[in-house]
Amino acid sequence: MEIEIATIGGYEEVGRQMTAVRAGDDIVVFDMGLNLSQVLVHDNLQTEEMHSLDLIDMGAIPDDRVMSDLEGDVKAIVPTHGHLDHIGAISKLAHRYDAPIVATPFTLELVEEEVHDEGKFVVDNDLVEMEAGETMSIGERCELEFVNVTHSIIDAINPVLHTPEGAVVYGLDKRMDHSPVIGDPIDMKRFREIGREGEGVLCYIEDCTNANKKGRTPSESVARKHLRDVMYSVEDYDGGIVATTFSSHIARVTSLVEFAKDIGREPILLGRSMEKYSGTAERIGAATFPDDLGMYGHRKSVDRAFNRIMEEGKENFLPVVTGHQGEPRAMLTRMGRGETPYDLEDGDKVLFSARVIPEPTNEGQRYQSERLLRMQGARIYDDIHVSGHLRQEGHYEMLDALQPQHVIPAHQDMGGFSGYVDLASGQGYELGRDLHVTANGNVIQLV
Secondary structure, three states, X not given: OOEEEEEEEOOOOOOOOEEXXXXXXXXEEEOOOOOHHXXXXXXXXXXXXXXXXXXXXXXXXXXXXHHHHOOOEEEEEEOOOOOHHHHOOHHHHXXXXXXXXXXXXXXXXHHHHHHHHOOOOOOOOOEEEOOOOOEEEEXXXXXXXXXXXXXXXXXXXXXXXXXXXXXXXXXXXXEOOOOOOOXXXXXXXXXXXXXXXXXXXXEEEEEOOOOOOOOOOOOHHHHHHHHHHHHHHOOOOOOOEEEEOOOOOHHHHHHHHXXXXXXXXXXXXXXXXXXXXXXXXHHOOOOOOOOOOEEEOOHHHHHHHHHHHHHHOHHHEEEEEOOOOOOOOOHHHHHHOOOOOOOOOOOOEEEEOOOOOOOHHHHHHHHHHHHHHHHOOOEEEOOOOOOOXXXXXXXXXXXXXXXXXXXXXXOOOHHHHHHHHHHHHHOOOOEOOOEOOOOOOEEEEOO
């Protein structure tokens, strides 16, 4: 059986992920993502109303025209998890393919919301729910399997396409968390089995976000302990405390809500995406929040919540807001500009339970946001976080578990691939032979 891999997006940057695997006449597409930085540099860009070709030309979504070079039919579109760099282009591209979108429950809910908000295209692909540990047939000779992984969003999986020539493992995005705050640990037992059963692993496509960093990525339980320590340390402060984190990081949001209660403050979730992700997780039973937890996304309801906080006393509340990357229209940035009823004063604490994404647009916006906050007297508590991506020792463990015949680094630029190339070379892989450093728009024939 011929096996080809089209590296469509995410092989020259962090963002707009998309990969297609052709096994004989059957094709499976993994991820259709958005490059957020290409959107954020434009002020008030409404992607919902834009044509896919315009978004392709500006580098915001994958250029999927290379799909015409693959001889076969798309049988499934498989997003690995609900981050926008993996699902943000589904509403623009999925309608081109007569194939179902197959995903875990939380991811599928987020895809459905993206499709619902789309203003340019009608996306009527079937939505198929599949849990980690389950399988489905792809054509007559292949099988798709979901393996549970841990990431900075719940319900993440690594899909595996089992072919007669061996398994193709799509390894985006994960960290090795054996004590997660929400959900099950990473299923390393299953990865080791896949590496040793049948024809083994033909190809492993790996997330290289942190491949240049030594050591091992800590568990989310480590971030939880760090966050608890910081919040308990400011328990006696009688002014304002504000926290921000990734809206999609449900485990972190639940920790913030819990620790706010512990230090005698009422948590309130503020911002459109904060309401969206936490509300969705609660609705499908993936997370449990207190019955009285306020979640507000609409601008007027957010301002009403801020007015209530100011009237009843900032010392009684913990607003958990959007804006950890300094996004211009997010809640924290608006607070820094003085555009909300919430008054920041000398000594007020701002807790960043997130790292800035290492990309020039984000770094510039985050710097600007922090400057605005400090100008109002805020004290910044930074980097209360652990990454959702493997570092070098995690990559070593995955290669050891899977023992793939071929390896393709992804989810970085050429500089970001260097650490992974060094690691894989040390394990006997050779550039151009079985270690394939590629670019967007290429097709690699493995069999």
